[in-house]
Amino acid sequence: MNKGIHTIPKVDKVLSFPALASLLETHPRPTVLAAVRNVLAALRIDSSHGTLTASIDENDLCGLIVKELEQIVAPSLHALVNGTGVVIHTNLGRSLLAKPACRQILEVAERYSNLEMDMTTGERGERYSHVESLLCELTGAEAAIVVNNNAAAVLLALSGIAVGKEVIVSRGELVEIGGSFRIPDVMRLSGGIMKEVGTTNRTHLKDYQKAISPETALLLKVHSSNFSVVGFTAEVSIEQLVRCGREKGIPVMADIGSGSLLDLSKYGITGETPVQEYLKTGVDIITCSGDKMLGGPQAGIILGNREIISKLRKEQLLRALRIDKLTLAALEATLRLYRDERQAVAEIPTLRMLTVQPTALKAKASSWIRRIRPRIASSATLSIVPGNSQVGGGSLPLLDLPTFLISVEADGWSPQQIDSAFRQCKTPVLGRINKGKYLLDLRTLQEADLPALVQALSIFP
Numbered sequence: 001m002n003k004g005i006h007t008i009p010k011v012d013k014v015l016s017f018p019a020l021a022s023l024l025e026t027h028p029r030p031t032v033l034a035a036v037r038n039v040l041a042a043l044r045i046d047s048s049h050g051t052l053t054a055s056i057d058e059n060d061l062c063g064l065i066v067k068e069l070e071q072i073v074a075p076s077l078h079a080l081v082n083g084t085g086v087v088i089h090t091n092l093g094r095s096l097l098a099k100p101a102c103r104q105i106l107e108v109a110e111r112y113s114n115l116e117m118d119m120t121t122g123e124r125g126e127r128y129s130h131v132e133s134l135l136c137e138l139t140g141a142e143a144a145i146v147v148n149n150n151a152a153a154v155l156l157a158l159s160g161i162a163v164g165k166e167v168i169v170s171r172g173e174l175v176e177i178g179g180s181f182r183i184p185d186v187m188r189l190s191g192g193i194m195k196e197v198g199t200t201n202r203t204h205l206k207d208y209q210k211a212i213s214p215e216t217a218l219l220l221k222v223h224s225s226n227f228s229v230v231g232f233t234a235e236v237s238i239e240q241l242v243r244c245g246r247e248k249g250i251p252v253m254a255d256i257g258s259g260s261l262l263d264l265s266k267y268g269i270t271g272e273t274p275v276q277e278y279l280k281t282g283v284d285i286i287t288c289s290g291d292k293m294l295g296g297p298q299a300g301i302i303l304g305n306r307e308i309i310s311k312l313r314k315e316q317l318l319r320a321l322r323i324d325k326l327t328l329a330a331l332e333a334t335l336r337l338y339r340d341e342r343q344a345v346a347e348i349p350t351l352r353m354l355t356v357q358p359t360a361l362k363a364k365a366s367s368w369i370r371r372i373r374p375r376i377a378s379s380a381t382l383s384i385v386p387g388n389s390q391v392g393g394g395s396l397p398l399l400d401l402p403t404f405l406i407s408v409e410a411d412g413w414s415p416q417q418i419d420s421a422f423r424q425c426k427t428p429v430l431g432r433i434n435k436g437k438y439l440l441d442l443r444t445l446q447e448a449d450l451p452a453l454v455q456a457l458s459i460f461p
């Protein structure tokens with residue numbers, strides 16, 4: 001029966017319900033008021049659409065208001081369980097930080113720091129100095145500077161090197177990266193003039209050579225990151241491009257995207273050239289992200305030629321793109337771990353998850369099921385199945401990492417229903433659906449996720 005809008009009580013009346021009195025004692029009045037208004041507004045909409053079929057009594061209404069209030073006071077940005085197996089999941093925050101990085105964030109957040117002070121002279125220092133020598137030590141670069149993210153790094157570099165001048169780039173490298181980073185758009189913003197050469201599938205050295213003019217300020221190479229062109233293809237290697245640039249006296253820049261500081265091929269992760277190898281080609285400038293394969297916080301790293309980087313340091317734009325102190329603290333702590341490769345692989349979560357062996361994931365699956373099983377209803381069936389995980393973050397899109405997954409089945413529940421219910425838990429759980437099965441990938445499940453997973457699995461009666 002549709003009782004119509006006149007059955008929905010007024011705000012003042014609702015606030016006088018005895019069941020709401022305790023809410024007003026524990027929460028500020030405007031917050032409770034907001035919850036009441038939201039619930040009443042939603043009921044009015046239901047009513048006007050004729051979807052409010054049952055009448056609502058005082059108890060139901062108070063229940064709805066308590067739930068709404070819980071939502072209003074809960075943080076909007078919160079933790080969740082990533083069971084998708086995508087290690088660098090851009091929508092889920094990309095890289096998790098290593099423990100030393102988390103501790104360093106707290107340290108400089110709770111106390112004053114030497115962010116921009118030189119302790120020997122007592123004069124103003126540079127925030128970039130905290131990571132520059134470390135980056136140079138680890139990569140062999142002459143100089144380095146860090147900014148808010150790689151998009152900012154590319155923007156700053158293009159604007160510093162090529163404003164009002166031509167930048168030559170292959171048509172096969174005019175990429176769009178998730179979250180709307182597009183090379184032609186960044187180029188336009190920077191004030192550089194994009195000069196496209198070659199075709200989508202084939203670009204040759206002579207295409208660059210023919211395009212070079214007195215107006216050329218830069219040869220740009222962009223890592224294709226999140227896609228692959230197969231078949232009749234040709235691209236100019238970074239070595240060839242550097243040689244060409246040298247001959248003509250034009251700097252060469254490579255936006256390599258992911259920025260791996262280790263050769264991970266011995267762990268079965270092939271296809272990503274380490275930053276050090278790029279620099280050995282003599283490329284003048286490299287830009288990469290801090291939170292992809294590097295496994296640090298969101299940041300943009302610019303490495304290379306000392307003169308160019310000192311020019312970028314003076315750009316006014318740098319002030320708008322500058323890295324914040326918490327990020328800097330996390331980046332420095334992450335980079336320090338790279339001094340010892342074993343320590344980096346063991347402690348940096350992104351590297352740990354990428355390099356973990358399938359046998360270890362299978363053992364983890366058995367152990368998790370053993371721990372979860374006694375705490376959930378017998379109507380849910382958990383079993384171990386093999387599959388593949390993805391690196392994510394636009395890195396190595398064609399690489400499959402062999403993994404093990406927990407398949408979750410329950411009588412009367414479709415995988416889509418499980419997915420939706422898990423996603424709406426207080427601590428949401430995200431898995432994936434494959435061939436009619438709801439799956440959780442052990443690769444990206446963290447020890448701290450276990451209680452939330454048990455809670456999600458407790459929806460089955």
Ligand SMILES: *Cc1c(COP(=O)(O)O)cnc(C)c1O
Pocket residue numbers: 149150151152177181222223224225226255256257258288289290299300393394
């Ligand atoms: C990811 C990526 C970017 C954007 O980096 P953000 O750190 O997300 O700003 C730019 N270029 C390439 C090639 C990338 O892979």
